Amino acid sequence: MPHSEKRKKKTPSKLDDYETSFSHENRQGSKLKHTKQKERKARDIGLFFFSNPEKNKYQTSTSKKNLVKKQFLTALGIDNMKPADYIASPLDQNDSVAVTPVNLLKKQGGRGLFAKQYIPAGTCIGVYTGVVFESQKDFDLYFKENPNADNAYTMNVGAKVVDGAIQGNFTRYINFSDSQPNTMFVEGILNRRKVAKVMTTRDLYEGEQLLIDYNQYSEDFSKKYFFLNPEDGMYSAKEIRDINCEEYTLMEMTADIDALQIKENDFVYATTIGNVILQNGRLSRLEIMPDQSALDLPFLKTSRFKVILDFDEADNFTPLMLACYAGQLENVDWLTNQKVNINRQQHHSGNCPLFLALDGYADGGINDRAIYREIIQLLIKKEANILIHDRADMTFIHKAISVLSTRDFKSILTLIQEQEHILFSDLFTYLDESDLDILFYCLNTKFFDKAKILLDMFPDYFNESSKNKQQKFHCKKEFKNAISDYNEVDKSDLMRILGDSKYNVPAEFLDALTSNEEEQPSYSL
Incomplete structure (x- = not known):
């Protein structure tokens, strides 16, 4: 399953609904041991997506059914699942994909899901399946009682939690990338139940690896794991x-x-x-x-x-x-x-x-x-x-701030603002390893002229970052972090920019330029 990258990200507003419905918690790389406790707990509190026993019209023996299923798994390229653990869905495009070892991940025994043929954009390749826990509380309790469990395969679908760690289908083999995802999770309804469909976001060609962005943060992602490409194969x-x-x-x-x-x-x-x-x-x-x-x-x-x-x-x-x-x-x-x-x-x-x-x-x-x-x-x-990032979680804009001349920086930002495929405000939603977005990175490195360019192009920055008390608290904390080593000249230079009324900078931020007082969190209304 995914060898993920670390990425600190503020949730873009356009993903709010998606994030509410689908989250993939704490992606980590270790294997989950198949314990008897897990089997018992799953039976006690879980349901299975598309795994209710089918009525056996011809009384086919269990061993024969398992043999057929084993042959099916072999055809898919799956060699590390028990036939009884495979949970298919009616939407699975079994002939379009195959599970294959990824050479880059060979030391971890890593595999990936690959296109066997051309797959058009907007295709549902399958449904994310697994053991279903009725609530996050039930899954948390199971996870607490099973210290060897791995939550790298869990996904929230509505109020339920789907765990594909042991039981699931081929979608559990899709590796993670937040820089080059070519599939995404889309909430859907199947047989009157809410499900997580896996949809292609662009045309895929034979041999390409399927990658997906789980829109989650883990401290290890960028530091420990490889950056994967669709071209990375066996x-x-x-x-x-x-x-x-x-x-x-x-x-x-x-x-x-x-x-x-x-x-x-x-x-x-x-x-x-x-x-x-x-x-x-x-x-x-x-x-x-x-x-x-x-x-x-x-x-x-x-x-x-x-x-x-x-x-x-x-x-x-x-x-x-x-x-x-x-x-x-x-x-x-x-x-x-x-x-x-x-x-x-x-x-x-x-x-x-x-x-x-x-x-x-x-x-x-x-x-x-x-x-x-x-x-x-x-x-x-x-x-x-332009939101692609490196080991230090630096995006293209983070890097450009330190490299480009002011004139070239403005020219590039103007071009980006003109692109229909880019939502300009998204540029401000990614944080580097020091928790600095591109504006606060400018302030931290004292590129005041480039900070002004960013604010002129996105004058609603402080309004968007301070919509509620919690957001304002975190934004102010990051702001203080950015200006922590300022001298009086630096503070005066920044005040001349932020004091412009068109930026609607809250008074608390301007006060932070003259105050060293530590603020305690308060989210109450």
Whole structure:
């Protein structure tokens, strides 16, 4: 089940109803031991989604039914469930998906769910099933009485809790990603009961891994687990080279690239596409067009003995990532027109094409900035995910604050505000590892000019962040955290901005600039 990323997130308003109906609690990676206590408790207080015994018209023996079910599980690729534990639903698209080991997660025995064929956007691939507890209280009691239990597979459906840890269907194998989800949970009704449907959010193609965002927070997510991509499958880095041996060539790097953890004289395996980018060539001049499947094949790093390092050992990178870092605007345009994954992340760092364009901007000269700005603008127009994050929970905007010039920052923010696929207020809903959203990150790093740009574009920030006493308390606490090391000059500079009446900054926040008093929480009306 999901190897999740840590993400601190304020719930966007457009997800309020979704969050109320569906939550996935404390995603963690350990396996749940199948104890007799669990079986007894489930029988005592739980129901089963779609698992009531069917009337046996022909008196088929239990052993024969289990054999048929075992063959069914084998066809799905499931080898770690008992036939009696599989709970199907009438909406399951069994022929469209398969469970397959994920090489990146091999040390944990990790598996994932993959498309076996083209699946259109908006398809219900199945219903999330499992043991049903009548209330959260019942599940909490069970969890307390079973210390070895794992709550990584629980989901709230209305007032009930569905636990897919041991019993469930193939949907329990969908791994987590809040950066590249291609499925989502949608509340539905089936047989007059509320259920959680799993719906595709975009077209999926054969071989792609299904990923889902549980919209939850865990302290471990970004710190301990890999960043997963739809392309991550069962093959090791060496096997990918072997399968595509005609594409790959061993190349020696001629310079250090710190952003990609590459040193001069390192050897990497590069594809035809990768070689053109390494040599600063033009992909548009290729005489023979590579197969679509080869366009996004990553560079493969090697050890000092030229042995290919596997994906869990080293951060590999794609041709698009390198083209973005190298400032090759024409090649970035060519690759994005070929529909390569513009959101693909490095498994360890979480870096993606947008982040590497920022790294190139930072490492290049002033005269190079225009090219990198154009690359960033191109990626945004192609609907790159600007809410993608790294190990420190830094989103693209968090990073851009420290990297871009004020002029370029405003230009990029203006473009983002114009995009119909982006809700501008969502930019303010993600917190970094220090609990700072993008505005408070500006204040903490004392980029006052960029803070003013953000407030000018979203003047309702303080109104939206202080709708009730609890929200206002947390917002004020984060505000105090952001300005904790201010001197009198800093406070005066910030007061000149926040004192503008068009921002509707509550008096308590302005008072915080002159007060060191610790406020205690009070949520009463």
